[in-house]
Amino acid sequence: VLESVLVANRGEIARRIIATCRRLGVRSVAVYSEADADLPFAREADEALLIGPPPPAQSYLDAGAILTAARQSRAAAIHPGYGFLSENAVFARQVLAEGLTWVGPSPQAIEQMGDKINARNLMHRAGVPIALGSTEPVTDAAQALAEAERIGYPVMVKAAAGGGGIGMSAATGPEALQTAFDTARTRAERFFGSPAILLERFIERARHVEVQIMGLNDGRVVALGERDCSVQRRHQKVAEETPSPGVSPQVRESLLAAAVRAGEAVGYLGAGTVEFLLDVRKQEFMFLEMNTRLQVEHPVTELVTGIDLVEQQFLVAAGDPVSFEPAGVRYQGHALEFRVYAEDPVRFLPSPGAITQWEEPAGPGIRVDAGYETGNTVTPFYDPLLAKLCVHGPTRDEALGRAREAVAAFGVAGPKTNLPFHADLLASEPFVSGDYDTTVVAGLRP
């Protein structure tokens, strides 16, 4: 396995990766911005290096500063976590050019999947179902109108180079399309450095279901079950679960097979996630995008399979076989994840601030991946994720019961959190029944 790993990330995911390093005896190196000097991840790593001021462009997105830290600490490998530089093919190439191990897929695979239009075309050729939509970038409003006519309203408008739901919106007619197009283009330029827009047929009642895949060094691509991520606000995930209560055994089989084909089409290596939209009425699924990195919600997969996905990433990156038998993966029980965000639980507006109390729930079937503790300050520079509350139980009902107790026992004072929203979600009929779709949050917060 790897001798040492520099974690080019922060918060809960840096801490989670460092935990696996410790368990495996891999030397861990953290890098942190001036805003994060007191966070647990910086302390728990074997070594921690300051890389710059708080704004991401001057720290966690500064490839030069991170590579300098890797040289100083003589790290053998770089794990990018999620977000920041994790899906930046240029950075992945720089890491490899330094003679370091990149804990991720090849830069080519990142590039092929990073452009959503290219990814859609590639998936179509590989026999993976895609929604009716753009086959080339849409760059002006007139072109967008023509595309929308061809596809048929309502259409979804999004950045071709984008992610995280930023700038994404649905348009029901030509007028709304103009607004949606302008918003998407501004955001696309600002956040992703490319104004290219993609239009796709909008599905009225959809679930967001994704498949965890793992590309092995022997060329095989393995699927490790699905995750349902339909609980979203502003097109960003809030809670996830596995198995999906909305996927039949037949649909699951073809979904997992399609995800494997997607991975094989780009010669995928390591952990990745293939996202699909499932049309609830037609029971048909369509490729949405592929995330060429570890996913935020990976713990639910770990809970039901007993597999440490970060350990497998290390093994694959080192050229070794994975530690589980690909044909013999057993799925046990049901797992859910609730993202604890620093935001008010009604309007979901950011709420940074100093944490005066932080008490995590504990007990059988409870896992908390937290980035903060009492005394830390949540700053406005990064995303609002404070922690991931994960629960595991023999059945979905038992897992939901554990989740209710855990949400009630989670004590955070200082920044507002969305824990009260999770309590409402866990009491709502659609979520409890499992018969919900991506509009479930809007139904709870009209």
Next chain:
Amino acid sequence: VAEVRAEMVANVWKVVATEGDQVEDGDTLVILESMKMEIPVLVEEGGGTLAKLHVAEGDVVQEGDLIATIS
């Protein structure tokens, strides 16, 4: 005179209005950014003349900080 204050710690991403502008309810004065989210700061308590903008692009505002004065 109405004062517009910041609801949370944030960075000032964009200043949209200019001092001397006639503004009314619903107009955007500045756009803040906090935790990867853009938050427009709107005129909410009656329009008038934008007498003073107390922030510039790139500033960090604390909760309760004065953003604009409308007279």
